[in-house]
Amino acid sequence: MKTLIRQARILNPATQEDKKADLLIDGETISRIESSISDSSAKTIDADGWWLIPGLVDIHVHLREPGAEKKETIATGTLAAAAGGVTSVVCMANTSPPIDNNTEIEFILERVKRTGYVRVYPVGTVTKALEGKEIANIGSMVDAGAIAISDDGRNVTDPLVMRRAMEYSTIFGIPIITHNEEHILTDGGTLNEGKMSMMMGLQGCPAEAESISIARDLILAKKTGAHVHIAHLSAAESVDLLRFYKRKGVQATGETAPHYLLLTDDAVDGYNTNAKMNPPLRTKEDQNALYEGLKDGTIDSIATDHAPHTIADKNQEFPLAPFGIIGLETLLPLLLGRIRERAGLDLLSLLGLVTHKPAAVMNLPGGKIEVGGPADITLWNPDPTYSINADHFYSKARNTPFHGWEVKGRVEATFVAGRQVFSYGKTERI
Amino acid sequence: MTEWLRKDCLGLRGVSREEIELVLDTARSMKEIHTRTVKKVPTLRGKIVANLFYEPSTRTRTSFELAATRLSADVINITTAQSSVVKGETVPDTANNLRVMGADAVVIRHNISGTPHFLAKNTSIPVLNAGDGTNEHPSQALLDMFTIREHKGCIEGLTVAIVGDILHGRVARSNMWGLLTLGAKVRFVGPPTLIPPGVQDLGVEVYHDLDKAIEGVDVINLLRIQRERMTGNFFPSLQEYSRIYGMTMERLKRAKPGVLIMHPGPMNRGIEIMSEVADSESSVILEQVTNGIAVRMALLYLLIGREIESDKPHEKKDLHTPTLFEN
Numbered sequence: 052m053k054t055l056i057r058q059a060r061i062l063n064p065a066t067q068e069d070k071k072a073d074l075l076i077d078g079e080t081i082s083r084i085e086s087s088i089s090d091s092s093a094k095t096i097d098a099d100g101w102w103l104i105p106g107l108v109d110i111h112v113h114l115r116e117p118g119a120e121k122k123e124t125i126a127t128g129t130l131a132a133a134a135g136g137v138t139s140v141v142c143m144a145n146t147s148p149p150i151d152n153n154t155e156i157e158f159i160l161e162r163v164k165r166t167g168y169v170r171v172y173p174v175g176t177v178t179k180a181l182e183g184k185e186i187a188n189i190g191s192m193v194d195a196g197a198i199a200i201s202d203d204g205r206n207v208t209d210p211l212v213m214r215r216a217m218e219y220s221t222i223f224g225i226p227i228i229t230h231n232e233e234h235i236l237t238d239g240g241t242l243n244e245g246k247m248s249m250m251m252g253l254q255g256c257p258a259e260a261e262s263i264s265i266a267r268d269l270i271l272a273k274k275t276g277a278h279v280h281i282a283h284l285s286a287a288e289s290v291d292l293l294r295f296y297k298r299k300g301v302q303a304t305g306e307t308a309p310h311y312l313l314l315t316d317d318a319v320d321g322y323n324t325n326a327k328m329n330p331p332l333r334t335k336e337d338q339n340a341l342y343e344g345l346k347d348g349t350i351d352s353i354a355t356d357h358a359p360h361t362i363a364d365k366n367q368e369f370p371l372a373p374f375g376i377i378g379l380e381t382l383l384p385l386l387l388g389r390i391r392e393r394a395g396l397d398l399l400s401l402l403g404l405v406t407h408k409p410a411a412v413m414n415l416p417g418g419k420i421e422v423g424g425p426a427d428i429t430l431w432n433p434d435p436t437y438s439i440n441a442d443h444f445y446s447k448a449r450n451t452p453f454h455g456w457e458v459k460g461r462v463e464a465t466f467v468a469g470r471q472v473f474s475y476g477k478t479e480r481i
Numbered sequence: 482m483t484e485w486l487r488k489d490c491l492g493l494r495g496v497s498r499e500e501i502e503l504v505l506d507t508a509r510s511m512k513e514i515h516t517r518t519v520k521k522v523p524t525l526r527g528k529i530v531a532n533l534f535y536e537p538s539t540r541t542r543t544s545f546e547l548a549a550t551r552l553s554a555d556v557i558n559i560t561t562a563q564s565s566v567v568k569g570e571t572v573p574d575t576a577n578n579l580r581v582m583g584a585d586a587v588v589i590r591h592n593i594s595g596t597p598h599f600l601a602k603n604t605s606i607p608v609l610n611a612g613d614g615t616n617e618h619p620s621q622a623l624l625d626m627f628t629i630r631e632h633k634g635c636i637e638g639l640t641v642a643i644v645g646d647i648l649h650g651r652v653a654r655s656n657m658w659g660l661l662t663l664g665a666k667v668r669f670v671g672p673p674t675l676i677p678p679g680v681q682d683l684g685v686e687v688y689h690d691l692d693k694a695i696e697g698v699d700v701i702n703l704l705r706i707q708r709e710r711m712t713g714n715f716f717p718s719l720q721e722y723s724r725i726y727g728m729t730m731e732r733l734k735r736a737k738p739g740v741l742i743m744h745p746g747p748m749n750r751g752i753e754i755m756s757e758v759a760d761s762e763s764s765v766i767l768e769q770v771t772n773g774i775a776v777r778m779a780l781l782y783l784l785i786g787r788e789i790e791s792d793k794p795h796e797k798k799d800l801h802t803p804t805l806f807e808n
Binding site: 244245246247248249250251252253254255257321322366367368369370371 | 678
């Protein structure tokens, strides 16, 4: 099966190339990229005026299966990914039961094979049952296909457990993804501590609760030589710490999410549970620091922390509603339509943050356009303007604070391993 | 004259000066009823007010109940222990059941901040916030302002010191919003552990030294210190708190002549307020309680009373405007 994509603007962040050309997919791989290709046996897509970019790599996604299929499943979550131009997702382990052994990893991969639309790379837990006490069977999980470990959703509170987990992780060369939050300092808080928590009469989470925990893990990374990947950076001081330890040569990487780049804690006003996530939305100063971190390379990636919840979950008193918002289907429109204006980065560098750079952080293939490489491709139409409508999402969930936002551009088609899994208005499973 | 156009009374944040003055002016005519031999008028006859209290309360619940009955409304009292809450029913479900049984308004107290706002979005009848978590207690602040106005004539230009647990204080927050809107200066006084971060941005002066804080103030509002806060290490002991922040006659002498001493109750005599201060000439603490009924009568009247007068229940344009804060 061959597909010829004609005259797209091919943007390849990994090589900094930006050129108009034809691209031929043969089977699962990209077989040719030339200024003009003719192949009568190929299905042809006229992509003149569109952009051809590597399929996005989202290294922070909650698919909710097993255990919370009301919120999302591997089928609906990966379909949402395909619709968002995301061809690889890294899925977190805080399911029910948690992904803390090889059987659970095998279960995920089996479900992906049977129901998934895009590539899924599972994360295993750091500790058994996410309890923060005993280290999980990391080696067996890696053998079964885990690409990283994380207790995401919770901090590994005990520094000794974290130290040992880091030491142990170095055997396998996998990153340990940290969810940094000093629980004793957040003390049940549900939004950023500051003016908004005062104005809403709610217990806030100080930014220092995140940064203090990050400092601990970076110091431990320095000692142990582990690769620490800091998830969802939200606070200015956290960025400073990551920059400091990176300069010292510590093997540390970091990500932030579109919502931290586009919203501040003002968004929770009116007890808006669709703007409630952990870590919480913070201040303009924090946001500016995140953009600085993107610009100077301190932050390696933008990941969504796609966290689906049902409408009923979110339609509750603010402190009772669960943390998290979805992001797979808004990532690219927000990145290109909103974040781009403020980031001051060139287009290829910006796209790098959602393609080859996150792939490199997690040691994954993909995120690149290369002859002989996997045909994971997204076709982007830069022209249409519209407002984001959560009711049209492929995800089961609707919990986004971006409903109604004006954006420009949409995903026209998504290819995974040469197979078109999404075209605007219709989908097909791998 | 200004009209009350909101469906609910959820808090004083974002409420205009004209609206606050409307409530206070309405309360003045309500207070007159209190001086009559027959303390009852037919204004809300046929209306039903549901008191939905998820937290223990004697004063506020009784005050709302008396306010409603003086206006001839019927009152349903529901408290957590006897309600379906224990069976896991949501707040909107409980309130909407009361609505279809005929309730015209819900007065709600809840331990979670924002619950009245959440309810207001999920029910069509007016919601009155009788205290939500650590957020607001608007009727208390309105009665405080009513009392201040009775004594001082006008609130603009006054300086009000609010002393104690500001962090968890819904009375403090509602007073802050209302007083700032009416043009008063507000001082928050207490240990740094009980002053919420971010208040300075809102135009409040913060003091940790009570003696300095009460210099030149017209009103001192002393908040109840809750014993359970001690376990959170907000202060080491009640004795030490009392020594540093307790209002004594000695301290009172430093304040302006004519200073008003207020307390939302219930008082811890000998802790945040010494008995002599509570019973002194400066104290208007019991007047606050009396005025509370008048202010709550005014709120009930403004929210559900005027339809009867005009006999046009849907003339209020934004009858279905969900909350104070939604833009």
